[in-house]
Amino acid sequence: MPHIVDNPLTANQEVLENLRLELRRGCLILAVLAELRIERYGYTLRKALADRGVEIDEGTLYPLLRRLESQGLLMSEWREEDKRNKRFYHLSKEGKSVLKQLTSEWNAISQSLDKLLNGVA
């Protein structure tokens, strides 16, 4: 009787998935920082990112927000909205400066990669 495998990911797909996650990790930080130039709480932030084509699950987003706040890049406060307490995040002064530097870094990498990847896909 053939053995049925629950997770049909092949080794190659697994490597691809790991590389994809690695590639996304840094990009997500940049996307979150950019989106938090405007104050938002977690749920609306996730929706705003999704609307711009950057999907991020809650299990990744909320811990990331905490980490960025502990690094001093974000500031947050609890406020009531729609009869419920929500935690609003926005960029700190340091966060704005880091976003600026990361953006120029991103632009440089993006330009170089555009040249490198020209004709790959």
Next chain:
Amino acid sequence: MELVERYLQAVKAALPGKQSDDIVQELRDSILSQVEERESTLGRPLNSSEIAEILKKMGNPMTLASRYGGRRQIIGGSLFTIYWKVLTWALTIALVAHAATSIAIAASGKPFGESLAVFFHFPGVALKVFAIVTLVFAALDLLGARLRPCDHWDPFKLPALVKKPARKSKFDLVVQLVLQAVFSAWWLTGLHYQYLVLGPGANFIRFGPIWLKIYPLFVVTASIDIGLTALALMRPDWGQPARAVRLLKHALGLLLLFLLANASTLFVPADVNRVEWQPVVRSINFGLHIGLVAAIVATLVNFVRDGVRFVRQLFAHEQQAAMGL
């Protein structure tokens, strides 16, 4: 909404205590926002399966909680490389010390079980070594120690290039195998028919009783020697098994040498009535004992060197396997 609270309770149980209430409150808001949005789309309250679907998207409570943990390893970064090196060295030294003690006990003529018992202590000692080294490095990491390779290093001070010995050709290995077989047959037969080894000297001196007592060890050592050459001939890519067998051969060699060195007479006069031969035989025995001590030191050095190489290769393979290389 009981399902949501059960989910949050499971997340909270795995969260660091300090911020758990705050995190859970934020997650609750996120889940309820998703529930409300879905309810407004459908125009009705969600059933438990639909709520479970939202919770499943949030992920396993343990996985979600673990993402809030900042510190995930007890020894991290470059400190781990040094930790790994120290640990392998400490375990190798412990193993060599046990092997040496075991051989020394066997050589002193005590029962074999007593010698073997030393090795039964090794797993316990290895566990203690592992625990101590790990705790020390975990403490260093916790204290933020900067035990990392120095940035100001000089390429000219790197160790000289180690030249790998050229692999023997098949012809050389076949010749070696034949010579080993001939030598083994000569030596093992010669211990019974001494004139084969001693020639005309057999009229003056004979092997002492120790040589026949340890005869089985000679047989095993000769078999291993021949087996190693055969292995190199048939499976030259089996480097690690060959290293393990070579290690065993060195250990047996050490045991042989210790047993011989421990024997009072290696050679006896062929004719006990010839008193004038006694000083000559004593001199031969004395000279051989000195030679045996030198051979023990050389074999011990080889044993330690090959042991270290074997453990290094073993850990290197494991590390490569862990890294998926």
